[in-house]
Amino acid sequence: MTPRKKRRLWLVGAGFACVAGATALILTFLGDQLVFFLSPSQMLTAPPGPQQAIRVGGLVETGSVYKDADGLTLHFKVTDLKASVPVTFRGLPPTLFREGQGVVAEGRRQPDGTVLATNVLAKHDETYMPREVVEALKASGRWQEGAAMPDARPMTGSTP
Amino acid sequence: MFTRLANPARFLGLADRLLPWLAGATVLAFAGGLAWGLVLSPPDYQQGDTVRIMYVHVPAAWLALSIYLFMAAASVVGLVWKHPLADLAAKSAAPIGAAFCLIALVTGSLWGAPMWGAWWRWDPRLTSMLVLFFLYLGYLALWAAIEAPDKAAQAAAILAIVGAVNVPIVKFSVDWWSSLHQPASVMRMGGPTIDPSILWPLLLNAAAFHLYVATVLIWRLKAELIGRRLRALGLAIAEQT
Numbered sequence: 147m148t149p150r151k152k153r154r155l156w157l158v159g160a161g162f163a164c165v166a167g168a169t170a171l172i173l174t175f176l177g178d179q180l181v182f183f184l185s186p187s188q189m190l191t192a193p194p195g196p197q198q199a200i201r202v203g204g205l206v207e208t209g210s211v212y213k214d215a216d217g218l219t220l221h222f223k224v225t226d227l228k229a230s231v232p233v234t235f236r237g238l239p240p241t242l243f244r245e246g247q248g249v250v251a252e253g254r255r256q257p258d259g260t261v262l263a264t265n266v267l268a269k270h271d272e273t274y275m276p277r278e279v280v281e282a283l284k285a286s287g288r289w290q291e292g293a294a295m296p297d298a299r300p301m302t303g304s305t306p
Numbered sequence: 307m308f309t310r311l312a313n314p315a316r317f318l319g320l321a322d323r324l325l326p327w328l329a330g331a332t333v334l335a336f337a338g339g340l341a342w343g344l345v346l347s348p349p350d351y352q353q354g355d356t357v358r359i360m361y362v363h364v365p366a367a368w369l370a371l372s373i374y375l376f377m378a379a380a381s382v383v384g385l386v387w388k389h390p391l392a393d394l395a396a397k398s399a400a401p402i403g404a405a406f407c408l409i410a411l412v413t414g415s416l417w418g419a420p421m422w423g424a425w426w427r428w429d430p431r432l433t434s435m436l437v438l439f440f441l442y443l444g445y446l447a448l449w450a451a452i453e454a455p456d457k458a459a460q461a462a463a464i465l466a467i468v469g470a471v472n473v474p475i476v477k478f479s480v481d482w483w484s485s486l487h488q489p490a491s492v493m494r495m496g497g498p499t500i501d502p503s504i505l506w507p508l509l510l511n512a513a514a515f516h517l518y519v520a521t522v523l524i525w526r527l528k529a530e531l532i533g534r535r536l537r538a539l540g541l542a543i544a545e546q547t
Contacts, residue, residue, distance in 0.1 A: 154386045162467055169471045173482075182429050182484045203484060240423035242352060250486060267422045272491040274357055275501035276348030 235263040242268035335514035342507040365515035367410035373403030378470040381463035393459035398526035404442035430479035431487035441469035
């Protein structure tokens with residue numbers, strides 16, 4: 147390599163290292179500020195104000211889903227298996243919504259600690275398989291409902 | 307070997323011999339992959355037939371990322387070694403990558419609407435992918451805005467290299483932050499989480515997409531080389547008269 151090429155390689159390398167370093171610093175120290183949704187634990191330790199639009203994400207707690215007599219208002223709890231937050235939502239949830247499913251509720255925290263959601267989004271996990279495989283797994287007793295769910299891993303929702 | 311192949315004349319000869327084979331393989335792989343993925347493969351236990359969007363969405367997203375890395379690597383070679391083929395390779399790859407990035411964004415949106423219940427959210431994965439698309443557009447804009455090819459190549463190469471910091475952000479966004487997008491299914495520690503009956507058609511489609519990129523990239527690079535030769539000829543004639 148000629149000295150000029152070597153110098154250019156150093157310059158390109160050093161330039162990239164600076165940009166990458168700056169980006170890494172920004173992302174690392176923004177830390178907890180960079181969240182798409184809060185986990186129920188995070189929401190309970192630092193409750194957001196009533197005016198603040200928030201997202202709370204986790205699993206739909208088993209046995210917590212019920213509807214009001216009007217047939218439209220849906221109540222359920224979002225849990226991260228450590229804490230849970232009650233959510234009220236008036237409307238049609240996505241097809242994937244069910245107990246044990248990962249969801250993200252968007253709305254505002256009410257004075258009584260519940261979240262009044264304007265939107266409920268369903269998360270789906272990274273496993274894909276045909277129904278027959280699921281049934282075979284269930285038949286052999288190797289299927290654990292919820293275990294294959296994305297959120298079987300702890301939902302801290304924070305930085306690396 | 308690289309310096310041998312990187313000779314433009316040799317590259318053109320090789321390209322002419324390779325192109326018919328690559329094009330044929332692309333058509334075959336697409337026919338097989340799309341038929342398998344869109345018709346023959348089983349529906350997913352949770353998502354039903356919607357999962358078929360994956361056969362287009364995932365390979366497009368992979369390529370949007372890997373083409374950007376290719377572009378950045380070619381830009382380094384162009385900047386440091388001033389190799390004539392490197393800048394043109396990066397330039398030829400950019401519109402292909404931009405197109406795949408757009409396809410990934412659009413099919414992702416179409417997939418998100420029925421499954422998540424939202425077309426778009428400012429989620430880390432979605433946002434970083436949109437940033438990638440803008441980087442592609444910026445790269446193309448720089449080439450278009452600067453008239454002198456040498457200067458344009460230099461400016462665009464710097465943008466491509468700087469933008470490469472976004473690639474790991476796209477890839478790991480689903481692991482670093484809470485996200486609506488599910489984590490990686492195929493390229494992850496501990497192996498894929500996709501049943502073979504869905505994974506194999508996905509891989510065949512990915513192969514088809516890669517073959518397509520190889521074909522079109524060589525084709526575009528050939529066109530760029532011929533264009534450059536024409537320009538040089540035009541300049542030589544203009545000087546003589």
